[in-house]
Amino acid sequence: MATSSAYPPPPPFYRLYKDFEKDPSSAPEPPPPIDGAYQLFGATYTTDVVLPSLEDQGVRQLYPKGPDIDFKKELRTLNRELQLHILELADILVERPSQYARRVEDISLIFKNLHHLLNSLRPHQARATLIHLLESQIQRRKQAIEDIKQRREEAQRLLGESLLIIDGSQQVMTPM
Numbered sequence: 001m002a003t004s005s006a007y008p009p010p011p012p013f014y015r016l017y018k019d020f021e022k023d024p025s026s027a028p029e030p031p032p033p034i035d036g037a038y039q040l041f042g043a044t045y046t047t048d049v050v051l052p053s054l055e056d057q058g059v060r061q062l063y064p065k066g067p068d069i070d071f072k073k074e075l076r077t078l079n080r081e082l083q084l085h086i087l088e089l090a091d092i093l094v095e096r097p098s099q100y101a102r103r104v105e106d107i108s109l110i111f112k113n114l115h116h117l118l119n120s121l122r123p124h125q126a127r128a129t130l131i132h133l134l135e136s137q138i139q140r141r142k143q144a145i146e147d148i149k150q151r152r153e154e155a156q157r158l159l160g161e162s163l164l165i166i167d168g169s170q171q172v173m174t175p176m
Helices: 012-017 071-095 097-120 122-173
Strands: 037-040 043-046
Antiparallel strands (some): 037 043
């Protein structure tokens, strides 16, 4: 009966790092970042972060095209339309169950449009998150600076009081 290890052996390139503790510069440089198109599991991907349009994906767009989209209005419109289609689907399932497929396709189309609109807002969300994170860091640092100033003033006050006490005790000792 053969025994097997719980973990596979390390990859052979671990030997490239054997002298790393003695000489950190002996390790090979990391590979350069991928730029452009690359293959992964048989599919071609690109490093360009571009949201493909709905037409590129073969989906009909239900909201107006162009850069001046009122996202709030369009999301509300699609949400109302989705609610209406779901109610119609419930009616069809009760009255004509064989005709449900068309309504399910319509609901799927609305969901795809909602999803695409929401994904269009991701860069804005990332910027807003980063701004919030940086503002909170600034606030924490300002608070830390104020705390340091307050402790410095307290230390200076205690030091001044200590010097007064020492000077007072030396003056009492001096007349002797």
